[in-house]
Amino acid sequence: MNDKEIGEIRRHLRRDRSNITKIYGCFVNDNKEIITEFSQSTGIMLENEGDKYFALFKRVLSGAIGKNLIDITFKTSQVANSPEHKLLMDLRASKLADDELLHGFFQKIIDSVVMEGNYLILMGCDSYDVPFKGKDDLSDSDKSEEVYTYIVCAICPVKQTKPNLHYVPEEKLFHDGAMNQPVSAPVLGFLFPAFDNRATNIYNALYYTHDIKVSQDALIEALFNTPVPMPAAEQKKCFESLLTTALGEECNLDVVQTVHDQLCQRIELHKEAKVPEPLMIAKADVKEALASCGVSEEHLAKFSVDYDETFGFEADLHPKNIIDSKRFEIKTPDVSIKVDPTRSDLIETRVIGGVKYIMICADENVEVNGVSIHIDEEKKEPAQV
Numbered sequence: 001m002n003d004k005e006i007g008e009i010r011r012h013l014r015r016d017r018s019n020i021t022k023i024y025g026c027f028v029n030d031n032k033e034i035i036t037e038f039s040q041s042t043g044i045m046l047e048n049e050g051d052k053y054f055a056l057f058k059r060v061l062s063g064a065i066g067k068n069l070i071d072i073t074f075k076t077s078q079v080a081n082s083p084e085h086k087l088l089m090d091l092r093a094s095k096l097a098d099d100e101l102l103h104g105f106f107q108k109i110i111d112s113v114v115m116e117g118n119y120l121i122l123m124g125c126d127s128y129d130v131p132f133k134g135k136d137d138l139s140d141s142d143k144s145e146e147v148y149t150y151i152v153c154a155i156c157p158v159k160q161t162k163p164n165l166h167y168v169p170e171e172k173l174f175h176d177g178a179m180n181q182p183v184s185a186p187v188l189g190f191l192f193p194a195f196d197n198r199a200t201n202i203y204n205a206l207y208y209t210h211d212i213k214v215s216q217d218a219l220i221e222a223l224f225n226t227p228v229p230m231p232a233a234e235q236k237k238c239f240e241s242l243l244t245t246a247l248g249e250e251c252n253l254d255v256v257q258t259v260h261d262q263l264c265q266r267i268e269l270h271k272e273a274k275v276p277e278p279l280m281i282a283k284a285d286v287k288e289a290l291a292s293c294g295v296s297e298e299h300l301a302k303f304s305v306d307y308d309e310t311f312g313f314e315a316d317l318h319p320k321n322i323i324d325s326k327r328f329e330i331k332t333p334d335v336s337i338k339v340d341p342t343r344s345d346l347i348e349t350r351v352i353g354g355v356k357y358i359m360i361c362a363d364e365n366v367e368v369n370g371v372s373i374h375i376d377e378e379k380k381e382p383a384q385v
Helices: 003-012 047-059 076-080 083-094 099-112 217-224 232-250 253-273 283-292 297-311 341-346
Strands: 022-028 034-041 069-073 118-130 146-158 165-168 173-176 188-192 194-196 199-201 204-209 328-331 336-339 347-352 355-360 366-368 371-373
Touching: 003 118, 003 194, 022 099, 034 099, 047 118, 047 146, 076 083, 083 099, 083 118, 083 146, 083 217, 099 118, 099 217, 146 199, 188 194, 194 204, 204 217, 232 253, 232 297, 253 283, 253 341, 253 347, 283 297, 336 341, 336 355, 341 347
Parallel strands: none
Antiparallel strands: 022 034, 022 118, 069 204, 118 146, 146 188, 165 173, 188 204, 194 199, 328 336, 347 355, 366 371
């Protein structure tokens, strides 16, 4: 799914637009015990209450593609005959109304998810009459040719608050209140089937994770039985380590600057072009950047082999997963320097008198601890007493 398709479903996931008639929930304690299971009609909910439920579902479709939103692809054999895909299809076909089926699915999540404290599993089933879009990209709801029926799941922490003083209007006084258990924003969730090319795609699901550093391997295995995607934060660390080990002594400032700058340029051009499909970077793109700054054939070959071993043969990566386009930072054990990524040219490295230095051009205003300082053009020797 691309940003436009995700945005289209997000806009539909509203109480006044959606066809979700019931919301199903399972409240679980920190011992993996079910406290309660419930179903609640959206038609009789208070307006504010309903809006909050739908807001939780919408959060499952938020964040960056490739980081928070990850495509899950089923094999053809799974779609044809596998228990994990059949269960998802049966839940969708029953619109979650089969109690036994739903309870079994809740238990599958409980058995595999890693979660501290209490949490709430929420599920809804929606049918969306997809409006026809012509060449002018304008929608015509009267010409719907596709009904997209999907299930959405949100797994939300429930954190118990401490009792606090609260105001009682009837008495015009403050009193000690009971502990509350508010529902937090989802940390995990999914959408099935995917909405690709503005149509139903039962070969894919969209998985959501709030924490890009943690991989819920057991949960993904239980729900989808597919290879667990490497978390975005881990991809970044692996890419950084890959450059260091594969390039050896050729991994210098110029090389890192060039890779960072060229990937940033690709991200910016993709954004300006307003291409709906996510930008992907191939191994060849990185090798081209490395070659442009003089990396030897020997180290390019090692990079190629190590890349395949780390990410998979000829795997494509989301550039925002391997670089931070809004940050350029240099660190030593004692010093950290942050530079505007568009001005990394202000930095260079030199060896003076056998000592290695990081040089920063400082022709413009310079502040130290918020104080503007003056840099003497020629440092004066201290006076002799």
